[in-house]
Amino acid sequence: MLHAMRGWPFGLVLWLLLLGAAEAYGFKQVWHFFVQTEHGQLLDYVALTGNSIGRARVETIVDRVLNGISILSLTVATVVVGFIALIRRRVALAVGAILLIAGANVTTQVLKALITRPDLGIDPERAGVGNSLPSGHTTIAASVAVAFVLVLPAKARATGGLVAAVFAALAGVATLSAGWHRPSDAVSALLVVAGWAAAASLFIVVVQRRHGGVEYGPPSTFATGFLTLVSLGLLAGAAIALYLTDQDLDVAVDDLSRSRLFAAYAGGALGIAGTAGLVVASVLFTVHRVVPRVVPPLVDDDEDGDFGGPRPVPAGDLPTVSHAIADPIAEQETVRLSAQELSTERVIHPPDDPTVKLPG
Template sequence: MSGGQVPTPVGAVVAPPRPRVRAGVQAVAAVVAVLAVVALGATYRYFVTTVPGQSLDELAFTGAAYGQGRLWRVAEPVLDVVSVAFIVGGIGAAMAVALVRRRWVLALQVAVLVGGANLTTQVLKHQVLTRPDLLPGWNGANTLPSGHTTVAASVSVALLLATPRAWRPAVALLGAAYTGATGVSTLVGQWHRPSDVVAALFVVLAWGALVCAMTPASSLDVAPRRRRLPSGLPQPHAFHSPGSSVVAGLLLLGGAVTGGLALAAAVRLLEAGTVPIGEDVTAYGAGVLGVLSATAVTFALLLLVRQATARPRD
């Protein structure tokens, strides 16, 4: 052979290259984190500090009284799961997975993710953000973002980040389902308004994307050793599995459909210039759809961002 190269024997094991960080996708993850912060600010600005926003939120809150007795029997057990023990167990499980995979820095990162997201929610809700009384009478203190939703979403995202590459699509689906159920349950119990839940999702999205943007080389995925085929070509790389794209695409599609329906309902309520008092059930339905939309989009983005930032440079 030319150049003095020795051919690789057929069936020989090809060692994977040393993982290297992909700076470009890390920059994209940082942009996603910034956009999540902007979306959080916009949610607060419209639904808390404007009359139309507060009116829509309050109508959705009032509409939750319809059928509450039957729905609460399902929602209450979901909310009862959220506790200090659940947070500790969730962090412990995510860290254990990372440690078993020998991702030492990642174990610390998932703990920072859960702790940072929940601390951010509590500081914003109780120390930073206020709720002006724009509607007749006193409508309560600020409740944005939702603490229960932050706990459910942050623990789910921690597991998404810690698990191996092949498991992440399934973890994203399960995490989105559990987080969406928790968020909707807070609406059923009239613990929160829809904007509170959406804001909590943006808090977790910002922290999750930020952690992905800071992925070190030691936390990158490593493909299993590949054997050359009889033709002499290497087997397809494990990084090229289409499962993540399919799951993320379905989540984004679901988010777009439910978000479009929620937006159409909100526009219909506001097109007369004032929110009709008798449309609380419509507003409630729009709020539920908005929560499901934000949940689906959050987990779709974090799945894509995690897979991209965890994949080393070829």
């Protein structure tokens, strides 16, 4: 057992556990503030009301994005994700990626059914709709995007991560622009996906580590750093917009200026985009270790009674096979001796040939 534990990435496992716990805590805080409190509901309401400004300019793009997100597209994307992992001969990766997509979407639907939104008199027009947190469309888009980051080959991972972040952000912002969801709905959906990404990564690490040592590929340092900085900048902009909106909460929404409404709406969009970027960046940060470049095959080894220690065959334990090469014409066999014995070759002829070629 001690041999099986040797070389385990305890730092990576601890990081994934802490990351998952932080994302669960973040979800709880978003739910509590924006659903359970009057202050949070009002901030969400102002941002959602501001989506009417400039809607005509983005309506076509928004409709295309949202119409492309469906159960059918989710199914097709899941099959493609699994196929990519399997053609790379990574069964654990295929299972983990599918687990991420399925777990995130089921969790979102369960939470949406269990969470109740109290009617605090903030948004009477939508009070009858009930709870809308987390966003199902955002969960579908983000879970597929993150799963693709996991299964893509290392050479395509950085570019794929940037595309995944843009797609997840675009889907989340589209739900706000269409008036389907509040900003907190999309942000909480992204946190659900992030939590399942950490869980799926942990699963992949544990399963692959049964093989023993693995070979890691290069990290996506530039893409991760770039995405992190951009996301933090977006979240800083969202915080400023949130602060400005908070200063006018004592004013009736109908009396707010267009600039204030747009600032609230833009702040919500920036918050969604920034969260999406950080979620993908957190996956890029560890994916080169979660999905290593080389995973050796399992080999049973019970010599030392180590029942938990299947490990790869060392290079020195591989069997050596030698072949005797015969001359099809003269049926002569060539024997190469060591330098200590002879520095030339001795050619041994068949018994019926009395001639022997001696060295020197």
